[in-house]
Amino acid sequence: MYRRSAAAAVLLAAALTLTACSSGGDGRSDEAAKPKPPASSPVPDPADATGTPPSPDAKPTGPVLPDAKLTPKTGSFTDKERKYLSGRVPEKMDPAAFLQTGQESCQRVERTAKRDKDAATGAVIAGEIPDATNAINHLCPEQKPILAAAEKGFPDGTRPAPAQGTYRALTAQGAACTWQAKGKDGAVLASGPETAPKPGDKITATVPAGAAEFTSTGCYAWIPA
Numbered sequence: 001m002y003r004r005s006a007a008a009a010v011l012l013a014a015a016l017t018l019t020a021c022s023s024g025g026d027g028r029s030d031e032a033a034k035p036k037p038p039a040s041s042p043v044p045d046p047a048d049a050t051g052t053p054p055s056p057d058a059k060p061t062g063p064v065l066p067d068a069k070l071t072p073k074t075g076s077f078t079d080k081e082r083k084y085l086s087g088r089v090p091e092k093m094d095p096a097a098f099l100q101t102g103q104e105s106c107q108r109v110e111r112t113a114k115r116d117k118d119a120a121t122g123a124v125i126a127g128e129i130p131d132a133t134n135a136i137n138h139l140c141p142e143q144k145p146i147l148a149a150a151e152k153g154f155p156d157g158t159r160p161a162p163a164q165g166t167y168r169a170l171t172a173q174g175a176a177c178t179w180q181a182k183g184k185d186g187a188v189l190a191s192g193p194e195t196a197p198k199p200g201d202k203i204t205a206t207v208p209a210g211a212a213e214f215t216s217t218g219c220y221a222w223i224p225a
Contacts, residue, residue, distance in 0.1 A: 081139070084134060084135070084139055102135040102138070102139050105131055109123075110143060152224055153167075155220075156219045166225040171221075177193070180215050182215070
């Protein structure tokens, strides 16, 4: 009887050893032992998708819908909507989808202008609002004062042959805005800001006569002061 019990104990110990080896034997769970999926999977890039509506800012490079075919699937376009669409909708694009971009641009200008007219002007200057000029002129003409202010300004970066005068930066508060005006020989004629602006201060830049280039960084956009 004792020998049988001993033999059974040996067999049981062997079985437990084999089970431990098959499960990893290093304390890892079965879940950890399972093969893991790849760290990344080939997800299509939205930029590669076909049928992406072209930017309304870009001039059509191919055939466009004739005005007679500018009709939505339901209802009808207003006169101002037709003027916005005329000669601009690619032939294979739904004119209602093209119109939607302009309507959204108007909504963005209106919402931003209610809160901060400078911010709305800067967004138009910086090109952050798609097709702002056409949208405002045809779909929301009540925002033309914003467009008129934007047309007198210019965006951050390098501007050749800047007009002489004083300009105000539409930068966000606390941004590190710096600028330089250079002559034809590359010499710095003026630069700023001369002192660190305090919260709420407006940053201005004076472009002297004879400046061949005006360069700014972190200033977002400029309008005449």
